[in-house]
Amino acid sequence: xxxxxxxxxxxxxxxxxxxxxxxxxxxxxxxxxxxxxxxxxxxxxxxxxxxxxx
Amino acid sequence: xxxxxxxxxxxxxxxxxxxxxxxxxxxxxxxxxxxxxxxxxxxxxxxxxxxxxxxxxxxxxxxxxxxxxxxxxxxxxxxxxxxxxxxxxxxxxxxxxxxxxxxxxxxxxxxxxxxxxxxxxxxxxxxxxxxxxxxxxxxxxxxxxxxxxxxxxxxxxxxxxxxxxxxxxxxxxxxxxxxxxxxxxxxxxxxxxxxxxxxxxxxxxxxxxxxxxxxxxxxxxxxxxxxxxxxxxxxxxxxxxxxxxxxxxxxxxxxxxxxxxxxxxxxxxxxxxxxxxxxxxxxxxxxxxxxxxxxxxxxxxxxxxxxxxxxxxxxxxxxxxxxxxxxxxxxxxxxxxxxxxxxxxxxxxxxxxxxxxxxxxxxxxxxxxxxxxxxxxxxxxxxxxxxxxxxxxxxxxxxxxxxxxxxxxxxxxxxxxxxxxxxxxxxxxxxxxxxxxxxxxxxxxxxxxxxxxxxxxxxxxxxxxxxxxxxxxxxxxxxxxxxxxxxxxxxxxxxxxxxxxxxxxxxxxxxxxxxxxxxxxxxxxxxxxxxxxxxxxxxxxxxxxxxxxxxxxxxxxxxxxxxxxxxxxxxxxxxxxxxxxxxxxxxxxxxxxxxxxxxxxxxxxxxxxxxxxxxxxxxxxxxxxxxxxxxxxxxxxxxxxxxxxxxxxxxxxxxxxxxxxxxxxxxxxxxxxxxxxxxxxxxxxxxxxxxxxxxxxxxxxxxxxxxxxxxxxxxxxxxxxxxxxxxxxxxxxxxxxxxxxxxxxxxxxxxxxxxxxxxxxxxxxxxxxxxxxxxxxxxxxxxxxxxxxxxxxxxxxxxxxxxxxxxxxxxxxxxxxxxxxxxxxxxxxx
Amino acid sequence: xxxxxxxxxxxxxxxxxxxxxxxxxxxxxxxxxxxxxxxxxxxxxxxxxxxxxxxxxxxxxxxxxxxxxxxxxxxx
Numbered sequence: 038x039x040x041x042x043x044x045x046x047x048x049x050x051x052x053x054x055x056x057x058x059x060x061x062x063x064x065x066x067x068x069x070x071x072x073x074x075x076x077x078x079x080x081x082x083x084x085x086x087x088x089x090x091x
Numbered sequence: 092x093x094x095x096x097x098x099x100x101x102x103x104x105x106x107x108x109x110x111x112x113x114x115x116x117x118x119x120x121x122x123x124x125x126x127x128x129x130x131x132x133x134x135x136x137x138x139x140x141x142x143x144x145x146x147x148x149x150x151x152x153x154x155x156x157x158x159x160x161x162x163x164x165x166x167x168x169x170x171x172x173x174x175x176x177x178x179x180x181x182x183x184x185x186x187x188x189x190x191x192x193x194x195x196x197x198x199x200x201x202x203x204x205x206x207x208x209x210x211x212x213x214x215x216x217x218x219x220x221x222x223x224x225x226x227x228x229x230x231x232x233x234x235x236x237x238x239x240x241x242x243x244x245x246x247x248x249x250x251x252x253x254x255x256x257x258x259x260x261x262x263x264x265x266x267x268x269x270x271x272x273x274x275x276x277x278x279x280x281x282x283x284x285x286x287x288x289x290x291x292x293x294x295x296x297x298x299x300x301x302x303x304x305x306x307x308x309x310x311x312x313x314x315x316x317x318x319x320x321x322x323x324x325x326x327x328x329x330x331x332x333x334x335x336x337x338x339x340x341x342x343x344x345x346x347x348x349x350x351x352x353x354x355x356x357x358x359x360x361x362x363x364x365x366x367x368x369x370x371x372x373x374x375x376x377x378x379x380x381x382x383x384x385x386x387x388x389x390x391x392x393x394x395x396x397x398x399x400x401x402x403x404x405x406x407x408x409x410x411x412x413x414x415x416x417x418x419x420x421x422x423x424x425x426x427x428x429x430x431x432x433x434x435x436x437x438x439x440x441x442x443x444x445x446x447x448x449x450x451x452x453x454x455x456x457x458x459x460x461x462x463x464x465x466x467x468x469x470x471x472x473x474x475x476x477x478x479x480x481x482x483x484x485x486x487x488x489x490x491x492x493x494x495x496x497x498x499x500x501x502x503x504x505x506x507x508x509x510x511x512x513x514x515x516x517x518x519x520x521x522x523x524x525x526x527x528x529x530x531x532x533x534x535x536x537x538x539x540x541x542x543x544x545x546x547x548x549x550x551x552x553x554x555x556x557x558x559x560x561x562x563x564x565x566x567x568x569x570x571x572x573x574x575x576x577x578x579x580x581x582x583x584x585x586x587x588x589x590x591x592x593x594x595x596x597x598x599x600x601x602x603x604x605x606x607x608x609x610x611x612x613x614x615x616x617x618x619x620x621x622x623x624x625x626x627x628x629x630x631x632x633x634x635x636x637x638x639x640x641x642x643x644x645x646x647x648x649x650x651x652x653x654x655x656x657x658x659x660x661x662x663x664x665x666x667x668x669x670x671x672x673x674x675x676x677x678x679x680x681x682x683x684x685x686x687x688x689x690x691x692x693x694x695x696x697x698x699x700x701x702x703x704x705x706x707x708x709x710x711x712x713x714x715x716x717x718x719x720x721x722x723x724x725x726x727x728x729x730x731x732x733x734x735x736x737x738x739x740x741x742x743x744x745x746x747x748x749x750x751x752x753x754x755x756x757x758x759x760x761x762x763x764x765x766x767x768x769x770x771x772x773x774x775x776x777x778x779x780x781x782x783x784x785x786x787x788x789x790x791x792x793x794x795x796x797x798x799x800x801x802x803x804x805x806x807x808x809x810x811x812x813x814x815x816x817x818x819x820x821x822x823x824x825x826x827x828x829x830x831x832x833x834x835x836x837x838x839x840x841x842x843x844x845x846x847x848x849x850x851x852x853x854x855x856x857x858x859x860x861x862x863x864x865x866x867x868x869x870x871x872x873x874x875x876x877x878x879x880x881x882x883x884x885x886x887x888x889x890x891x892x893x894x895x896x897x898x899x900x901x902x903x904x905x906x907x908x909x910x911x912x913x914x915x916x917x918x919x920x921x
Numbered sequence: 922x923x924x925x926x927x928x929x930x931x932x933x934x935x936x937x938x939x940x941x942x943x944x945x946x947x948x949x950x951x952x953x954x955x956x957x958x959x960x961x962x963x964x965x966x967x968x969x970x971x972x973x974x975x976x977x978x979x980x981x982x983x984x985x986x987x988x989x990x991x992x993x994x995x996x997x
Contacts, residue, residue: 719933722964722965793940795938795940797940807943808944915943
């Protein structure tokens with residue numbers, strides 16, 4: 038079962054490596070941007086369509 | 092639509108296609124960011140394709156709200172909002188330098204689900220805005236609605252309102268808005284947090300000191316004096332929680348910017364920018380800003396944070412005044428950035444505001460077509476010592492406006508006799524470029540007005556900003572008003588309608604106002620006028636009662652920890668900023684659809700009582716038939732009765748008499764602070780919203796026709812004696828003693844005002860305007876030809892901006908009826 | 922009054938009133954209750970002046986019904 042911490046898009050917090058952000062690049066019809074969503078390192082990523090193994 | 096590349100700038104200028112000129116002149120960054128915006132303003136009344144309601148925020152909010160259910164309301168909201176700020180998805184758009192949005196993606200609109208159940212139900216039924224998969228979204232929304240039903244701010248208020256008041260208020264016939272700070276319009280205490288003296292960490296230190304002091308007392312000698320402190324300590328903790336969460340949220344942007352710079356970005360220039368963004372977001376709002384970018388970012392963070400807490404319908408601010416010193420330091424003194432770089436920041440600062448949007452019910456969307464709120468930013472004016480406050484940043488904002496051409500925010504300029512010619516020229520350029528803004532405000536008059544109506548001391552009155560479209564509000568500890576009380580907005584055409592129909596409303600089929608007599612039996616004008624006064628008093632009283640109660644109960648029903656945390660009197664007292672305690676009072680009744688009263692009364696006086704051409708019985712019969720079958724008579728009432736705006740004392744005296752009655756009554760009705768409720772005639776696009784709500788009137792309108800465009804603007808096409816006559820009519824109003832402010836729309840000819848000669852003509856016009864003591868004027872300077880072409884080919888003219896009322900909108904975003912109403916306005920040659 | 926699109930006939934008030942071209946002219950917009958077509962109506966003559974459609978001849982001042990209003994105003 039893959040976890041978020043194994044993903045290239047996961048960036049852990051220095052002060053608490055069990056927590057971090059999932060950072061993704063998005064290109065919508067009007068603009069391109071990076072987004073960040075807080076996740077835990079242990080989170081199950083099995084169903085995540087954006088998962089990319091480190 | 093692509094830019095016509097072969098056409099020269101000169102040619103474009105000749106054709107007044109200013110939007111193409113803007114595209115060529117602005118930087119690549121501004122061009123990208125301007126085009127990147129997802130427009131949140133509803134088109135006519137519908138959201139644009141691609142706009143989706145954000146469901147991440149309501150999910151985070153509801154989860155935490157339920158979890159913290161045992162906390163007092165202000166603390167509960169603070170903890171709930173913290174959960175949102177800590178967990179909502181944030182984003183950084185390419186090329187952007189200023190951060191912060193309330194939704195989890197740029198195309199989302201936020202949903203204030205704790206405001207009113209009826210709004211929540213409307214959202215459930217709104218087509219096109221559900222995120223995919225729709226079925227899942229609808230299920231989620233239904234669950235939220237079930238949870239929030241009965242516990243939103245308005246639900247709670249409805250339970251304590253007088254039932255008769257509630258029914259009449261909710262009929263939608265006489266009032267507009269919702270009396271809760273959930274739908275904000277909060278003024279801000281800029282003099283507390285925006286002067287560079289303190290950031291959030293400094294405020295937290297002040298709060299800590301207050302808590303410590305209070306806690307010393309709560310373990311001291313028992314007595315009644317310490318009892319309120321227990322609640323206040325909870326409120327202080329709530330404020331502190333809100334400010335701490337805000338700092339953490341800002342630092343999330345800093346972290347993301349660093350992650351992008353260190354892991355993704357390959358362009359060294361952008362890398363450097365991202366690191367500067369990181370530094371900026373680590374600095375503010377925790378600490379006071381040190382430079383222009385930090386100052387703008389600090390301000391923008393605060394505006395967005397306030398919107399995480401409430402659906403703010405307005406954006407009271409004074410950016411040139413508060414950010415000007417940083418511009419001067421960076422550009423002129425230290426030269427750390429160039430003018431062009433500063434212009435990029437200023438332009439983006441406007442764009443960031445333009446992209447803000449939340450879900451609004453249909454009545455609000457129709458009343459504010461094309462925009463999501465009235466972001467009227469205040470420029471110019473005087474400093475507290477009375478000297479000219481204009482600076483280089485004033486000019487930069489006016490220049491940036493012409494480059495980014497957003498419809499929201501707009502500017503309102505505080506004109507005074509010391510304003511320099513170079514500033515006036517920049518203003519004129521904005522108007523000439525068809526932006527419809529800045530609107531012009533007469534600063535000396537409005538400062539006196541603030542002192543007259545609400546007793547603001549001179550130095551405080553001089554800090555005023557527009558709290559919404561029009562109303563001045565000081566930014567000081569006791570002067571700023573934390574809740575705009577949007578529902579004290581009266582559909583004033585109903586006053587004369589009810590006076591003619593014995594208080595009965597034939598549109599909603601209800602006895603609304605008092606029974607003031609069968610108008611068919613009136614034998615002289617005074618009887619009608621007395622009925623008018625009683626109906627006016629009744630409408631104003633009902634609205635003010637409702638709003639006063641909303642304000643009084645708001646800290647109990649809603650609670651604003653963040654707003655309190657940036658408000659000196661709340662930080663000092665431990666009370667919710669919305670509490671009326673410690674506020675001087677700054678209320679006003681927005682008088683929609685006002686001028687119809689003067690024209691209708693004058694028509695009756697002239698044709699029925701003076702000329703005796705018709706009887707009251709005939710008139711009431713014709714009105715009840717919506718003038719159907721009485722076209723000749725209707726035209727007589729339009730053409731052969733005097734109309735406001737022509738310098739005709741016959742009707743102007745009636746207008747003044749009505750205003751005098753309103754002014755008298757404004758001092759009898761009081762706000763929770765014990766202060767007055769002056770009226771402020773203006774309309775936004777309520778003249779269209781109310782078209783199907785106001786019945787036939789003696790000025791010749793039928794049920795269905797657009798009402799006049801508002802404030803004290805003459806009826807479209809009825810001001811036939813030229814612009815000076817309009818100014819003279821308006822100049823008969825006492826702009827200090829008769830009310831809070833008076834909106835005047837004017838259309839000017841762009842071809843007449845071309846070049847230096849045009850500028851000098853406008854300056855002469857403005858001199859007459861000021862000499863006559865008028866407090867407001869705003870201009871549309873787009874030709875009929877352009878507007879007609881835009882109706883035929885909206886794609887090609889999608890960037891044409893017009894002044895609707897107290898706000899501007901892209902012409903193609905407003906309904907056809909509103910478009911026609913604007914075209915019908917008289918183009919004044921000056 | 923007779924609808925120029927579907928020939929439905931009825932008194933003027935049967936045609937749903939929408940709004941005026943301008944307040945000081947007798948030209949209004951009404952909708953046929955039978956075929957829903959928008960019609961420019963001369964209220965003095967109780968007669969349809971023309972059918973009103975969006976696109977090339979959109980209703981409103983820009984569509985030419987403003988011109989109708991101007992003409993009608995001048996003729997009263």
